[in-house]
Amino acid sequence: MALDEASPVADDKIRCDACPVMCFIKPGAVGACDRYGNVDGELVRMEPHIVLERTLEHGGEVVPFAGSREWEGEIVHQQGTFITAIGAGTTYPDYKPAPFIVSSEVDGVDMVTVVTEGIFSYCGVKVKIDTDRFLGPEQATVRVEGEAIGHVTTGEYGSQMLSLGGVHHLTGGSKKEGRVTCDALLQLSNGKAVELSIDEGETVIVQAGKPPIVNGIQESRMRVGCGSATIGIFAKQWHGKVDEVVVVDDHITGVLSEHQAGKLLGMAGTGIKMKGRRSTPGRYFQVAQPGTGWGGTNISDPLTILGPFDPKVAYPGLRLLMVSTTGEHAAYYELDEHLVPVEMQMPQPLVEPVERIAENCEPALSTVLFIGGAGGSLRAGVTENPVRLTRSVKDALTYVTCGGAPVYIWPGGGITFMVDVTRLPENAFGYVPTPALVAPLEFTMSRSDYEALGGHMDAIQPLASLKGGSRLRLPQRPDNPWPLAPEQPRRSLG
Amino acid sequence: MWEKPSARILPDGRRLLLQQGPIDLVIEAVGEQSAVKVAHEAAILRFDGLLAELCDELQLLRTAVSRTSPLPLGPVARRMHAAVAPFAETSFITPMAAVAGSVAQEILGVMCAAAPLQRAYVNNGGDIALHLAAGEQFRIGLVKRPDRPEFFATATIRPEDGVAGIATSGYPGRSFSLGIAEAVTVLAPTAAMADAAATVIANAIDLPGHPAVERLPANSIQSDTDLGERLVTRDVGPLATDEIETALAAGLAEAESLRTAGLIVSAAMHLQGVSRTLASPMIVQEKPERRLARA
Numbered sequence: 001m002a003l004d005e006a007s008p009v010a011d012d013k014i015r016c017d018a019c020p021v022m023c024f025i026k027p028g029a030v031g032a033c034d035r036y037g038n039v040d041g042e043l044v045r046m047e048p049h050i051v052l053e054r055t056l057e058h059g060g061e062v063v064p065f066a067g068s069r070e071w072e073g074e075i076v077h078q079q080g081t082f083i084t085a086i087g088a089g090t091t092y093p094d095y096k097p098a099p100f101i102v103s104s105e106v107d108g109v110d111m112v113t114v115v116t117e118g119i120f121s122y123c124g125v126k127v128k129i130d131t132d133r134f135l136g137p138e139q140a141t142v143r144v145e146g147e148a149i150g151h152v153t154t155g156e157y158g159s160q161m162l163s164l165g166g167v168h169h170l171t172g173g174s175k176k177e178g179r180v181t182c183d184a185l186l187q188l189s190n191g192k193a194v195e196l197s198i199d200e201g202e203t204v205i206v207q208a209g210k211p212p213i214v215n216g217i218q219e220s221r222m223r224v225g226c227g228s229a230t231i232g233i234f235a236k237q238w239h240g241k242v243d244e245v246v247v248v249d250d251h252i253t254g255v256l257s258e259h260q261a262g263k264l265l266g267m268a269g270t271g272i273k274m275k276g277r278r279s280t281p282g283r284y285f286q287v288a289q290p291g292t293g294w295g296g297t298n299i300s301d302p303l304t305i306l307g308p309f310d311p312k313v314a315y316p317g318l319r320l321l322m323v324s325t326t327g328e329h330a331a332y333y334e335l336d337e338h339l340v341p342v343e344m345q346m347p348q349p350l351v352e353p354v355e356r357i358a359e360n361c362e363p364a365l366s367t368v369l370f371i372g373g374a375g376g377s378l379r380a381g382v383t384e385n386p387v388r389l390t391r392s393v394k395d396a397l398t399y400v401t402c403g404g405a406p407v408y409i410w411p412g413g414g415i416t417f418m419v420d421v422t423r424l425p426e427n428a429f430g431y432v433p434t435p436a437l438v439a440p441l442e443f444t445m446s447r448s449d450y451e452a453l454g455g456h457m458d459a460i461q462p463l464a465s466l467k468g469g470s471r472l473r474l475p476q477r478p479d480n481p482w483p484l485a486p487e488q489p490r491r492s493l494g
Numbered sequence: 495m496w497e498k499p500s501a502r503i504l505p506d507g508r509r510l511l512l513q514q515g516p517i518d519l520v521i522e523a524v525g526e527q528s529a530v531k532v533a534h535e536a537a538i539l540r541f542d543g544l545l546a547e548l549c550d551e552l553q554l555l556r557t558a559v560s561r562t563s564p565l566p567l568g569p570v571a572r573r574m575h576a577a578v579a580p581f582a583e584t585s586f587i588t589p590m591a592a593v594a595g596s597v598a599q600e601i602l603g604v605m606c607a608a609a610p611l612q613r614a615y616v617n618n619g620g621d622i623a624l625h626l627a628a629g630e631q632f633r634i635g636l637v638k639r640p641d642r643p644e645f646f647a648t649a650t651i652r653p654e655d656g657v658a659g660i661a662t663s664g665y666p667g668r669s670f671s672l673g674i675a676e677a678v679t680v681l682a683p684t685a686a687m688a689d690a691a692a693t694v695i696a697n698a699i700d701l702p703g704h705p706a707v708e709r710l711p712a713n714s715i716q717s718d719t720d721l722g723e724r725l726v727t728r729d730v731g732p733l734a735t736d737e738i739e740t741a742l743a744a745g746l747a748e749a750e751s752l753r754t755a756g757l758i759v760s761a762a763m764h765l766q767g768v769s770r771t772l773a774s775p776m777i778v779q780e781k782p783e784r785r786l787a788r789a
Contacts, residue, residue, distance in 0.1 A: 013717055018497055019515025020549035024717040032716065033516035034668065 014038050017433055018045075042119070045430035045438060082113070082483050086403050086428045086440040101459045103447060110447035112460060113483070114382045121436040123372035124165025125188050126418070128156065129204060129212045130222045130364035132250055132296030132325065134289075135160045136201020143197050147180040148173070152198060158222045162196070162206075164188070170435055182435035188368050189421045189429040189437065202292070208368035209422045214292060221361035223325035227254035227295065228283045230325050230357065235261035237353040243319045244270040248287070248305065248329070250296035258282035270320075271313030271339075275305050295324035302331060309339045321350060327357030367420065370402070370429070372439055374415040381456075382443055388453035389443065390415055398445040398453075401483045403428040423480055444483050499545070501538045510534050512541045512601070519601060520617040529609035536608035537601050537616070544570065544597065555589045556720035558582070570600045577686035580757055581694050588720040594621035594669075595661050595689025602685070616685075619668060621661040621692075623685035626653040634660060636679045636777070638764045646769045647762055649681060649777045657759050657776075659685030663692035664764075665727035670712050670719065674730045674741060675699040678763045680749075681776065683756075691749075691758045699745035699763060706731030733766055742770045 013024045016031045023031035030037035037044055102113045129135065135152065136142075142150045142162055150164030169181040187194045193207035205213040212219045224230055227249030235256060238245050245256035256262040257270045259282025276287035287305040291298025299305060302322040309318075316337045323330040332350060333341035346354070379386035392398040393415055400407050400415065405423035410416040421429075430438035451457055499514035512519040519541070523533045548555065551566045559575060559582040566575055566589065573596040574589035581587045598616040602623035605614055613632065614625040624632055631652045635645040651657045662679045665671040671693070678696040682688035701707060708729040712721035715728075733741075742765055749761040749772050760774035771777045 020546040021515050021552070022549070026717055029716065031516070 012041070014041060014043055016043055018043070042434075043432050044117075082404055082442075086117075086425060101456055101461065102463050103460045112445060112447050112450040112455065114443040114450075114455070116378060116381050116441055117430070117438050118372065118374055118378045118441050119432055119434070119436050119438055120372040120374075121170055121434065122167050122376075123170075123185070123370065123437050123439070124150065124163065125185055125421075126369045126371060127162040127164060127188070127206055128367045128369075129160045129162065129206060129219075130158060130362070130366070131160055131212055131214060131219045132158065132223050133160075133214050133219070133292045134201065134250065134296060134298075135204055135214065136198030140201055141199045143199065144184045144194060145180050147177045149177075149181040149184050149196075152201070164196075165437075178435045182431050182437065185370075185437055186429055186431050189370050189439075190427050191368075191421060206366040206368070208420075209365060211364050212366045217292075219364040221326045221328065221358060222364050223249070223295070224327075224357055224360045225325065226252040227325055228252045228259065230254060230323075231256050231259045231282065232261050233360070234353060234357065235259070235265060237356065238321065238350070239265045239267070241347070241349045241353070242321045242332075243268075244272055245321045245323065246272070246274075246302070246306075247323055247325060248295040248297060248299070248302055249325045250288070250290050251285075252279065253284045253287045253295070253305070255282045255284065269313050270318055271310030272320075273307030273310065275307060294329045295326070302329070303333075303341060306341070309335065311339055314339045319347075321354075323354055323357060325357070326361050327354055327359075330354045368422075369418045370421050370437075370439065371416065371418045372437070374400075374417060374441055378441070379415075383454040383456070385454040392445065392449060392453050393443070397449045398443050399483060401442045401444065403440040404442070404483055405480050442483065499542050501541070510537065512537065514541070514545050517545060517597060518619055519598065521601065521605075521615070523605060523609075523611050523614040525609065525611040525614075529611060532609040533605040533611055533614065536604045540601055540604040544600065547571075548593070548597075555593070556718070558586050558588050570596050573599065573684075573686045577684070577690040580755070581690065585694065585697070586724070587690070587694070590720040591693040592686045592690040594618040595623065595659055595685035595687070598623035599659065599685040618685075621685060621689045622659065624651065624658050624660065626651070628653055636762050636764075637662065637677055638769075646764055647771060647777050649760070649762075649774075651681070651776060655681075655759065655776060656683055657681040658683060659688035661685065661688035661692040663689075663696040665696075665730070669693075670715075670721055670726035672697040672721075672724065672726060673699040673745075674701060674704075674707055674727055674733075675745060675763050675765050678745065678761065680758050681760045681774075682758045687757060691752055691761070695745050695748050695752070695761055695763065698748035699741045699765060701733070701737055701741050704733070704737070706733060730766070738765050738768050741765055742768060746770055746772065 012027050016023045016025055016036050018036050019033065021032055025031050025038040027038050027040065035045060102115060103110060138152055138154060140152045141148045142152065142164060149169050150162055153161045153163045155161055165181055165185045170178050184194050188206065188208065191208045193205050195203060195205045197203045202215050225233060227247035230247040231245065231254035238256065247254040253276065255272060255274060257267045262282065274284045274287060276284040279285050288297035288299045290296060293299045294302055314335060316335050316339065318335040320333040320341055330346065331343055332346045333343050336342050379389045383389050389398065393400055393409060400409060400417060402417065402419040403424035405419050407417040407419045428440055432438060499512060501510065501512050504511050508522055510521040512521065521537055523530045547568045548570060551568060551571050554564065554566055555571055555574060559578050566572055571589065574592040577592035577596065578587045578589055598618040598621055602614060602616040602625055605611065606625050611625060612627045613630045616623045626632065631650055634649045634651060636647040636649060638646050659682045660679065662677055663671060664675050664677040665673065666676055673696045675696050678692050678699065680688045680692040680695065682691055707727060709725035710728050711723045712719040712726045713723055742763060745763045749758065752758045753772060760772050760776055762769065762771040762777055
């Protein structure tokens with residue numbers, strides 16, 4: 001390597017490591033790429049500033065970011081334009097007013113939007129992976145390139161949950177751990193795919209809004225419900241076509257003839273013996289180990305969860321359907337003269353009810369929520385009295401958006417927000433080598449509310465003055481509320 | 495943590511954008527659908543690691559070339575060196591003067607080697623490598639300033655013209671210029687040669703010591719520029735008509751001698767509303783106020 005090892009690094013220059021050029025950048029200057037700059041000693045991404053346009057006729061898809069040279073020179077119109085913080089830069093950790101404090105009039109009310117990019121050390125992503133397959137034990141470490149970046153947290157209905165990032169992985173561990181964590185969070189937040197490996201568990205490729213890929217196999221469907229719920233939903237459709245149904249599920253395996261639903265239909269006992277622990281009639285826990293086979297268990301042959309049929313009740317010719325909670329696996333058996341189930345072709349009347357299970361399963365997706373705490377010093381860019389901003393947000397006088405997307409503000413202290421990363425324009429997140437993530441934040445409120453909370457009134461610029469420059473104009477997604485429209489729902493609950 | 499190179503298709507669904515660090519390549523290939531796909535894949539594959547390969551020799555590439563200079567190792571770096579070598583005797587020049595064109599040429603090269611294409615270009619921030627199959631042509635807009643998309647002339651290029659590279663240099667652009675021209679556009683046999691020649695001609699269009707020209711040491715603006723303490727043009731105040739003519743005449747003379755030496759095919763230059771081109775059937779002066787839709 002013949003990089004500039006000989007050049008002395010003056011105190012005020014920083015060395016950018018965003019690309020192999022590794023520019024030395026002076027304060028107030030940008031590197032050779034014009035994308036990264038030295039802002040008061042911090043390396044900050046200076047992407048073109050993104051402006052959202054309220055143009056629903058665009059069909060709702062945000063045009064991929066294509067660099068400032070693609071900008072075609074329209075001016076920013078007052079109506080239906082919202083300035084996002086993406087690429088706005090930040091004055092953090094400073095008491096100076098935020099980079100843009102913009103006023104515009106909406107329905108006769110003078111609105112102010114304070115626009116800043118926040119640098120978040122306290123941040124992470126919550127990942128919901130729609131699968132019943134076992135990904136790893138609760139609390140297990142989640143790794144990228146061997147580095148710990150988070151853990152498996154409590155599972156939700158039909159989904160496995162991961163909690164990734166956070167200040168301990170970002171800054172509390174080794175330098176490499178911080179770097180890998182920051183990169184993984186950035187990729188996930190920007191909608192890119194990341195391969196995660198879980199200690200004592202599986203390898204899963206996660207990408208916001210796309211089906212998860214578990215051990216190289218793409219997940220397609222969520223289960224319709226647990227085994228017991230599946231029995232409850234479909235009992236009537238099976239009745240008369242089969243004598244017994246077992247719905248195999250890692251959580252609760254259901255048995256039709258013993259289940260309340262079967263009893264109500266007047267179904268007779270079949271002498272079936274289930275392995276596992278009986279919870280209530282027709283509902284069994286732990287019929288097998290968790291895994292990637294039938295219904296999120298580790299079994300590939302469903303008969304292994306059955307004991308011998310009770311000869312006092314069972315009879316040759318008894319018809320048995322075994323099916324998983326997604327309808328992905330199904331098999332039909334009849335008992336022979338020794339009361340042993342023999343697999344046979346699925347009778348035509350049962351094909352449709354099995355397919356209906358699959359039809360009722362929603363597509364399996366990975367979803368990524370970015371979570372960050374904006375309750376710290378970045379508030380000083382908005383007001384001289386930061387706690388008033390926090391109160392104003394809690395009182396719903398100030399509407400918070402992240403790159404124009406609605407956020408959920410966690411109740412209690414601080415401004416801890418969550419946002420669905422697929423609702424932001426592409427590549428809205430950045431990073432600084434601290435390592436920490438850079439996320440856009442916009443605070444919108446009426447001018448009088450802004451004045452009341454001690455806002456930087458003299459720093460307000462009218463929207464019309466922000467024409468031209470290198471701002472990239474994007475259509476707002478139709479499923480996001482318009483940030484400047486007070487009559488619309490103020491917050492999305494996710 | 496280097497950002498990995500990114501590749502994406504632009505909203506028009508045709509052009510490929512490759513980015514890493516200071517490199518932005520806008521690529522378009524025209525041909526059979528399968529050929530375009532193969533060419534795109536070849537471009538993406540070659541782009542991965544290309545910047546790192548250059549940076550391995552960055553110190554050498556930022557050093558002025560002389561007859562005794564060591565040769566760089568990488569194929570793109572070699573091409574940069576070769577493109578600036580003809581100018582090394584008479585002026586200060588580093589291989590970085592040809593970096594953009596050389597990168598564009600490299601990517602276009604692998605694309606054309608991978609698949610048969612009717613037409614293709616790789617545009618590296620205004621330094622463009624071109625490919626034309628027989629019978630095809632490109633119409634190119636020449637801009638008044640690199641930072642403002644406004645034509646002052648157009649050039650029509652056919653395969654028989656021997657032009658496979660176009661480059662524009664000027665002080666308002668992204669790289670520094672020692673001269674005062676807003677834009678010098680060069681048509682040359684290769685993109686690397688065009689890039690180097692545009693830099694040299696732009697540097698020749700100058701009024702040394704003129705009070706209306708604001709200059710700053712290059713390294714006071716960008717710490718690790720290859721130009722060191724040399725004064726680069728930051729702004730040019732209004733010039734008298736005869737001063738503009740004098741400056742452009744120096745540029746035309748330089749361009750003419752480069753054409754005689756076979757280093758360029760044609761050139762056009764623009765300074766404060768006045769345009770000059772080397773007499774060439776390819777270049778047609780444009781009616782004023784035409785806007786360039788897309789670079």
